[in-house]
Amino acid sequence: MTTRRRVVITGMGAVTPVGNSVREAWESVCAGRSGIGPITRFDTAGFQTTIAGELKNFDPLAFVEQKWLRRLDLFIVYALAAADMAMADAALTAETAGGDRAGTIIGSAIGGLATMETAKSALDRGGPRKISPFAIPAALGNLAAGHVSMRHSLRGPINCTTTACSAGNHAIGDAYRHIAGGWADVMVAGGSEAAITPLGVGGFNVMRAISLRNNEPEKASRPFDRDRDGFVVSEGCGLVVLEEMTRALERGARIYAEVAGYGATADAYHLAAPPPGHEGAVRCMRAALRDAGLQPGDIDYINAHGTSTPLNDLYETEAVKTVFGEHSRTVAVSSTKSMTGHLLGAAGGVEAVFTAKAIEEGVIPPTINLDNPEPACDLDYVPHTARRQEIRAALSSTFGFGGANAVVVFRKFVP
Amino acid sequence: MTLEEKVIGIIMEQLGVTKEECVPEAAFIEDLGADSLDLVELIMEMEENFGITIADNELEKIRTIQDAIDFLRSKGVS
Numbered sequence: 001m002t003t004r005r006r007v008v009i010t011g012m013g014a015v016t017p018v019g020n021s022v023r024e025a026w027e028s029v030c031a032g033r034s035g036i037g038p039i040t041r042f043d044t045a046g047f048q049t050t051i052a053g054e055l056k057n058f059d060p061l062a063f064v065e066q067k068w069l070r071r072l073d074l075f076i077v078y079a080l081a082a083a084d085m086a087m088a089d090a091a092l093t094a095e096t097a098g099g100d101r102a103g104t105i106i107g108s109a110i111g112g113l114a115t116m117e118t119a120k121s122a123l124d125r126g127g128p129r130k131i132s133p134f135a136i137p138a139a140l141g142n143l144a145a146g147h148v149s150m151r152h153s154l155r156g157p158i159n160c161t162t163t164a165c166s167a168g169n170h171a172i173g174d175a176y177r178h179i180a181g182g183w184a185d186v187m188v189a190g191g192s193e194a195a196i197t198p199l200g201v202g203g204f205n206v207m208r209a210i211s212l213r214n215n216e217p218e219k220a221s222r223p224f225d226r227d228r229d230g231f232v233v234s235e236g237c238g239l240v241v242l243e244e245m246t247r248a249l250e251r252g253a254r255i256y257a258e259v260a261g262y263g264a265t266a267d268a269y270h271l272a273a274p275p276p277g278h279e280g281a282v283r284c285m286r287a288a289l290r291d292a293g294l295q296p297g298d299i300d301y302i303n304a305h306g307t308s309t310p311l312n313d314l315y316e317t318e319a320v321k322t323v324f325g326e327h328s329r330t331v332a333v334s335s336t337k338s339m340t341g342h343l344l345g346a347a348g349g350v351e352a353v354f355t356a357k358a359i360e361e362g363v364i365p366p367t368i369n370l371d372n373p374e375p376a377c378d379l380d381y382v383p384h385t386a387r388r389q390e391i392r393a394a395l396s397s398t399f400g401f402g403g404a405n406a407v408v409v410f411r412k413f414v415p
Numbered sequence: 416m417t418l419e420e421k422v423i424g425i426i427m428e429q430l431g432v433t434k435e436e437c438v439p440e441a442a443f444i445e446d447l448g449a450d451s452l453d454l455v456e457l458i459m460e461m462e463e464n465f466g467i468t469i470a471d472n473e474l475e476k477i478r479t480i481q482d483a484i485d486f487l488r489s490k491g492v493s
Binding site for chain 2: 066067071132134
């Protein structure tokens with residue numbers, strides 16, 4: 001058996017409701033700024049929920065030609081934007097990325113939902129001949145990775161994870177394994193989502209999954225708070241460039257953090273609800289720690305799934321207590337979703353970016369809106385304001401519908 | 416607006432090409448960089464704009480901009 005190769009993060013890109021670059025988004029979450037507001041993307045008359053986390057002042061033409069804009073769903077445009085930024089940040093080009101040894105995995109929970117809705121309208125109005133020939137290729141979930149691979153000549157492994165709210169973490173974890181196992185040297189990985197559409201918002205509404213706090217959008221996402229009433233649907237993309245360590249060192253690349261381990265488990269329990277005590281999450285965090293060769297006491301920060309739904313926050317807290325024991329009183333746990341909202345399949349991507357920045361800068365972003373913690377939620381959630389604190393290693397957790405759990409371990413890079 | 420101007424306007428919009436590139440003899444695939452999906456969309460746009468239906472077997476005759484204009488004229492579009 002060959003030794004496992006080490007994997008580091010050498011580039012990052014993001015477009016989020018709290019900023020259209022890593023720098024902007026990181027500044028926002030460290031300042032405790034919410035990105036949630038009224039939905040502008042469609043007419044919300046008749047909808048229970050009228051708020052979401054939309055991108056603001058995002059100029060798609062900075063990343064995609066006009067001709068293509070009509071043919072790409074927004075989740076693909078967001079991925080192209082984040083990939084451009086991540087590749088530039090890593091100082092890699094199509095020529096230097098590695099070609100056959102470079103690949104991409106970009107997850108998406110739903111893919112091109114808006115495209116499908118438009119195509120269905122055209123079908124209903126004018127019959128099958130009115131369906132755009134670009135409807136299918138714009139809606140397919142794997143086309144974010146497809147277009148990114150074409151633009152940057154990433155000719156190695158390509159994939160798309162569609163594990164709902166865990167898609168981004170599964171993408172990063174799987175990409176990490178590709179490099180660790182020797183199948184690739186560079187991987188662009190993360191998640192992209194653009195589901196602020198009538199069907200997306202309406203669909204989550206009837207599941208009673210999302211917040212109804214329409215009159216106070218910035219307070220709607222309040223993980224671990226007594227008055228939380230569901231998550232807030234958000235959009236955007238977060239991508240990291242993962243690279244085999246010696247290659248990164250040889251070319252003198254900037255290294256944000258090391259990806260040290262990855263755990264993936266299934267609840268095998270219910271389509272949407274977590275099992276009591278979130279035992280699937282417990283097994284997932286333990287698997288990730290084992291994979292990283294770390295003990296619970298080595299972890300200084302957890303970027304929680306922390307959706308702001310009644311069940312998740314309660315059960316996730318229980319799971320952290322089960323895994324971390326005594327140390328659960330001291331480990332810092334924050335939910336950046338309190339500011340970004342829930343980017344669904346892109347959540348793991350964006351939260352990987354925040355976790356890596358937290359390690360790099362020694363700053364833990366806060367959980368905002370935690371005014372009255374739920375009595376059973378009694379961990380250190382870094383309420384309201386960011387905290388300066390050295391982080392040796394951190395977990396980023398995501399738990400998706402379908403019982404799909406994925407946890408990635410990041411560690412301060414020491415050669 | 417003449418038929419030529421209307422057709423070229425649609426082509427510029429759909430294929431993202433310039434007016435200068437849209438000479439009558441320009442072929443959609445070879446000269447204007449269209450692929451098969453672009454062509455389907457372009458034809459749908461022409462059908463929509465001129466209120467006609469173009470059958471699949473008629474498509475094969477349309478290779479250049481002039482072909483498209485001639486075809487539309489043959490359908491009584493002016």
